[in-house]
Amino acid sequence: MGAGRRGLITAAVAVVCAVTVLTAPGTAFAAPDPTASPAAGSGTAPALPPNKDLEAVRRQLETLYHEAAVATDAYNAAEEKAQRQSAQIVELAKKIVKGQEKLAELKDRAGAAARAQYRGGGLPDEAHLMLSDNPQEFLDGAGRVLQGQRATKGLLGEMARTQQDLELYAKDASTQWKKLEAGRKAKAAATKKVEQRIAAAEELESRLEKEDKERLAELEEAAARQAQTTWLDSGILDDIDGSASEQGKKAVEFATAQLGKPYEWGAEGPKTFDxxxxxxxxxxxxxxxxxxxxxxxxxxxxxxxxxxxxxxDLVIYFGDASHVAMYVGDGAIVHAPRPGRTVTVAGAGSMPILGVVRPDA
Incomplete structure (x- = not known):
């Protein structure tokens, strides 16, 4: 194997290994440490309002957790895109290795033909035939010469096409690598924002006394209950009577089986979910x-x-589509609410509904 061929194969293998490390879950972007203090600047928790106005605290927390949810969606999108791009780079690396092996084989064949001509005194096959005093040998050899010419021309053409393919694969890999690097930066920025917002919310809550925390939880429940009541009072359930599809039933069974599992941003099971x-x-x-x-x-x-x-069906919430839940019937949803909470059942109208989507429509 030539030095050039070994170099390209080594480079392709290095690409595969690098992509594997870059996209390995938890390698560079782990979930935030709940005990970490918030970063300076935008991650700092807001001050408690005068007289510890718990309704104002509730709204502050709602804002912080909503911003964390938006950043989590950005993180998840970057992660999903990185997985696609890394898979494409791996496939391109495999094609480069395969193409280089094919090119080396073609070069070996071309070299063998050149050596054969050298052993024949440097004269082409046509000259050898013209010098032959055997007419039948000349006639028989003429067909072989034409076949050899066509084979040589095809060999050279195949070598050129293989070289072009290799150049295209290398260019595509370079483009995908740049996209992957841009995605890595977006992922890192989203990670930082999520960590800051969660840390700020947790710090804000930590300033409250036990009684205030209990009262705050009651206010959160009351706000959700009021929103659900308003939604139900509209008579919406009178119109909602659809039956789940077979796939919908399986999806509901899976979602409800996760009840009680903790929320963790960026997680998709089996122990935690966003x-x-x-x-x-x-x-x-x-x-x-x-x-x-x-x-x-x-x-x-x-x-x-x-x-x-x-x-x-999936119920999408807030104007920026930053939260999603699964409708389970009777005006209820199952969802993973936010950090510090677990997968739970809630009222479908307890948050501002943007719309509903159906995966198996």
């Missing part, structure tokens, strides 16, 4: 993969009217 990690895994379990993030689920999946939703 909101879109739960819904995407539920539908993957049902045999119908969906996009990883709530925003992409909203963009890519078929929309249905709220009054037409059925168990298994």
């Amino acid at each position: 909101c879109s990690g739960l819904t995407s895994q539920a539908w993957a379990h049902a045999g119908h993969p969906v996009p990883r993030t709530s925003q992409e689920q909203w963009k890519q999946l078929p929309h249905v009217a709220v009054e037409d939703m059925r168990p298994g």
Whole structure:
């Protein structure tokens, strides 16, 4: 094996190894340490409002956790894109190795032909035939010469095409690598923002006394209950009577089986989940993969009217599609709410509904 061939194969293997390290779960981007103090600047927790106005604290926490959810979606999107790009780079690396091996084989064949001509005194086959005093040998050899010429021409053409393929693969790999690096930076920025917002929220809560924390939890429940009541009072359940599809039933079964498991941003099971990690895994379990993030689920999946939703459909929340839950029937959803919470059942109207999507429409 020549030095050039070994070098390209070594480089291709290095690409595969580097991509594997770059995209390995938890290698560079682990979930935030709950005990870590918030970074300076935008990650610092806001001051407690005068007289510890718990309703104001609740709104502050809601804002911080919402910003964390938006950043989590950005992280998940970058992670999903990185996985696709790294897979493409690996495939290109394999093609480079295969193409280089093919090119080396073609060069060996061309070299063998050149050596054979050298052993024949440097004269081409045509000259040897012309010098032959045997007419029959001349006639028989003429056909072989034509075949050899066509084979040589085909060999040279194949070598040129293989070389062009190698150049194209290398160019594509370089482009994908640049995209992967850009995605790595986006992923790192999203990670930093998530960690800052969660740390700020946890620090804000840590300043409260035990009684205040209990009262704050009551205020959060009351706000969710009021929103659900308003939603139900609209008579919406009178119109919602759809039955789940077979795949929808499987998705609901999976989602409800995760009740009580902790929320963890960027997680998609089996022990912890974030909101879109739960819904995407539920539908993957049902045999119908969906996009990883709530925003992409909203963009890519078929929309249905709220009054037409059925168990298994995904309910998208907030104007920026930063949260998603699964409808399970009777006006209820199952979802992974936020850091510090577990997968739970809640009212479908307890948060501002952006719309509903149906994976198996």
